[in-house]
Amino acid sequence: MKRILSFILVALICLPTFTLFGCGDDAKKSSEVGYVRVCNCADYIDLDLLDEFEEETGIKVIYSTFGTNENLYNELVINPNSYDLVVPSEYMIEKLAVEGRIQPLNFDYLTDYQDNLSDYIQGRLNDIEIKEGKYAGNKISDFMVGYMWGTMGWVYNTDNVNIEDVKSWYGVFENQDLSKRITIKDAVRDSYIIGLAMVYEEQLKLANSVEEISAILNNTNQDAIDLVGERLNSLKPMLYGFEVDSGKNDIVLGNIDAYVAWSGDGAYAIDVAAREAEDEDGELIAEENIRNLSYYVPDEGSNIWFDGFVMPSASTNYTNVYKFLEFISRPENVIRNIDETGYTSMVATDEIYEEIVLGWFDESEDLEEGEGITVDLSYFFGEGGDYTVTVSEESYGRLMAQYPSAEIVSRCAVMSYFDSYTLLKVNEMWEKVKGQTFPTWVIVLTICIVAVIAIIIVLIRHKDKIKWLKLPQRKTTYAERKGLKIVKVENLD
C-alpha cells in the first residue's frame, strides 16, 4: 500500500515535467496535421484572422509576440528553431540575412502577393542589398513578405506648435515655449538618425536624391558619432523625457506638445485625441480637452521603415508557412489588419485604395471647389491610375501618417544595421547622452568617502577582535557612580 501511495506521489510530482515534454511531442505530431509558429510585434495584427486561418486550412497558428527587434534577434540566436515566421524590421532582416539566420523565400508560391505588392515598395526593398555572408548579393526582398511600412516624424499639437517649427528636426528645440514639452525616442537608432539630421541639416537640404540622403543618414564615422552625441546632449534641457511608448499617451493628455513618432503610432495618437474630444454621442466636449494633433515629416529627411515576414533558416515547415503568407497578404485581410492596427500595409490594390484611402480620408464632397489639398498616391498604388484623394487642411497630417505623399517618401532613407564595431561606439555615445557624467574629482571624492565609511563600519563590527581598538572598560558600576549603597539582603522570610 505504501509503495503504491509513494508511486502515485512521485507520479504527481513528475506530472508537470511529463506534460512539458508532452507538449513538444504534440507539436511534432500535429506537424502532420499542420501548425505554424508565428512571432509578431504586440498589437500588430487582427487576432480574429488567426482563428479564421485555422478554420479555413486546419493549420493551427501558435502565435506569440516580441518586444523589440533586438529581443527577437536574441531569441533567434539562443533558439534558432523556435519560430516558422517572424516579423522584424528591414535593418534586422538585413542583419539576420548577413548572418545566415533566415532563408530566402520562393515567390513562385506567392504570385498573388507579388502582383498586389506596391511596385514602389518593391523597388525600395530591392535597393537594400545583402553585402556580406553566404547570401551576399541577394536583396532583402528575396527574404521577406512585406507587412507594414511607414515613416518617422513629429506628432505635434497644432494649437501650441507652429508648423514652421516642425519643418526641421531642430526647429522645435529652438522654440523656448516648448521647453520640457518635447520627447524623443529612448532607442538609440531612432535618436541617432534625428541627431544626424540635425548635425547635417545643411547637407541634407542640398541633397537631391534618396541615395545622397541615405548616405548622410547612414554616416557612422567617429566624427559623426561624436557630433550627434554632443547635439543630443544639448537637447536634454528642452526634453520632457525619452520614451518608447508613453509618448502617445502624454500628448493626448496634454503633458507634451511634440514627440517623435513612427507614422502608425502617430496615426493612433491623432485618432485617440480626436475621439477624446467627443463624448459618446459624438458631441464636442469641453474645449480645453480638445487637442488637435497632426503629423509632419521634417523637410531635411527622415527614416522610412519596412516590416516583413521572414522565415528562420532552421524552419522546414514550408507548406504551412506559404499558406499563411498567402492568407495574410489577401487584400480583404490586409484591410482588416490596417483597420485594427492603424499601420499601413505594403500591399496596394484598388480595394485597399477605395476602402482605406477614399473610405477614411476623402472629403471632396464636403469641401468647396478649390478648397482642401489633393494628394496623388499613384506612386504607391500604381503609376498611370487615378489614385488621388482630397482632404481638408486639418486632416492632411493624418493622411500623411497613413499614406505619405511621393514627395515625403523621396526624402526618407532606410537606415542600415550597425555592425558590432559601430554598435560599441554608438553604445558609448548613447550611455553619455542618457546618463549623467560627473567630473573625475567628484567620482574620486565619492569613492574615498564610501571607502572611509566602509572601513569605519568594519572596525566597529570587529572591535572585539582588534586589540588596539578596545575601549577602556568602565571600572565602576551604575550603583557606584550614583553613590548608592548595595545592601545584600539575606533571609527574606
Place this chain on the structure above:
Amino acid sequence: MRKEKTLNNERTAGSVRFGFSRRQLCIPYGVFLLCFVIIPLVLIVVYAFRGNDGGFTLDNFVKFFSSTTTISTLIISVLLALATTIVCVIIAYPLAYILARSNLNRGGTLLMLFIVPMWINFVLRAMAMKDLLTLTGIFGINNYLNVIIGMVYDYVPFMILPIYTVLTKMDKSLVEASLDLGASPLKTFTKVTLPLSMPGIASGITMVFMPTMTCYVISDTFGNGLITIIGKLIDEQFTAFSNWNFGSAMAMILLAIMLISMWVTGSFKSEDTRGANL
C-alpha cells in the same frame, strides 16, 4: 519517558511513510538550485570574462572602471537607493511601531491594508502613481525627486513588514521592566525597543536598498527616461547593443557590491533574531 519514545517512533514512521528518506526529499530542491541559481551564475561569470572574440579577457571590467559615465551611473544608483532606503526607514518605523502596538490593528486588518498594494502589479502601480503626481502638480518639479517618490511608494511595504514582525515578536516584559525601573519612555525606546528591533531594520534595508539600485522600470517611468540607473545600463547591453559580455561583467560588479553591502548591514544581525529576515 514513554511519551518520548512514542514521539520518536512517530517521527521515524513519518519519514518512511512515503518511502523517501529526508535526503531523497531534498533532491528536487537541489536540482532546482542547480538549474536556476548555480548554472545562471556560472554563465554570468563565464560571459563576464569573455571578449567579443570568445577568449578570456578582463577588458569588460577595465571598460567599466575606466569610463566616467558608468561610474557616475553607479554612484547615482547608490545615492538614489540610499535616499530611498532612508526615507523608507523614516516612514516605516513609526508606522510599524503603531501597527504593532495599536488596538486598531486587531487581527492584522490595518497591516493588511498596507500589504494589499503589493499584490497588484508594480508597473501598474507606478503608472497610476505617476498620473496621480501629475494631477497634483508635484510631478515635473525634479526628476530625481520623482524617482525617489516612486521608489519609496513601491518599496515601503518591504520595510514595514520585517520591522513589524520584529516588534510584535519582542518580549513586552522587557519594556515594562525598563519603565518600572525608572527609565523614561524615550530612554526605554532608545535603550530597549530600538536595539531589539535592529534586525528588522537591517533586513528591511537589504530588501529595499538592493532592488532599488537596479529597478529601472521605476526610474524610467518616474524619471521620463532622463535618469539612468545601473540596471538600465545592464538591460541595454542585452536588449539594444547585443554586448552580453559587458552586461554580464556589470551584473557581476553589482553582485559584488550587493554582497559587500549585505556584509556591512549584517553587522546588526544576531543569530537568535534571524526570523526577521523574510
